[in-house]
Amino acid sequence: MKKKQIEDMKTVLTSQKQINLSRKKLKQIPLSDQCKEIILGSLLGDGSLQIPKNDKNARFFIRHSQVEEEYFEWKASALEEISSDASIKYSEKSGYSENQKLLFQSGALGELTEIHSITHNGGHGLIIRRRWLNHLTPLSLAIWWLDDGSIISRGRKGVLCTDGFDEDSVKLLANYLEVVWNVYTHVGPIKRDRKDGNCSKKLYYRLWFGTEELKKFLRIILPYVPVKSMLRKAMLLYKDAELQQRWISEMKLLNPNFSEEIDLILQSKQKLRE
Incomplete structure (x- = not known):
């Protein structure tokens, strides 16, 4: 990987706004970080x-x-x-x-x-407020993505399913990601059927990532993906072999413990596309 790429990744990983949380109530609760x-x-x-x-x-x-x-x-x-x-x-x-x-x-x-x-x-x-969102870390973001994030559009865009929150809350989450982590998302509606007795369609709001913003987000969370089976949620897919190898190299650099598994996941994903 080129030196400039590595430096760009380090910049992304340290892009969170520095907020002094040491005196906040949540920080004082006697549980591990x-x-x-x-x-x-x-x-x-x-x-x-x-x-x-x-x-x-x-x-x-x-x-x-x-x-x-x-x-x-x-x-x-x-x-x-x-x-x-x-x-x-x-x-x-x-x-x-x-x-x-x-x-x-x-x-x-x-x-x-x-x-x-x-x-x-x-x-x-649950109330979405900056007072506690400010305590989220890269591990917190990784958990959020692994729980409710998906790669879509043939493997190069993403979405966070925020169906449990109203539009204003989702907009606050989008603002938080942009201001604190420098990741821009689009808040967009989607209609879904739910098993609510009559299966009527209801409007929900989700966070949508373009390709470059998704890559920025994945670079933040990849070092904190804790198990190999969930690396599939960070596997971007490209038709261009050179672009694909660049992303694989980034994944391995950011999460070197699972280098072999990353290759296997890519092979599995590519077979599904054939």
């Missing part, structure tokens, strides 16, 4: 913080499909400090999926209640 980073990223994706009816404190929940078992197991292991003896559960297939669901439920902890009070607004659920 990694634990909080995973929780915050998951709140934008497949995780939730809830205070069950019979509990005084909040619990953290994650649900993944069985096809993401390696990723789920990594999360569960990384969240050991908030887990209990019965944290991992399995459920039968539900909704549109034919796969079994893997469930994580933390213990009911005061520390999680504190995070809940910062990220939620009473009975109104």
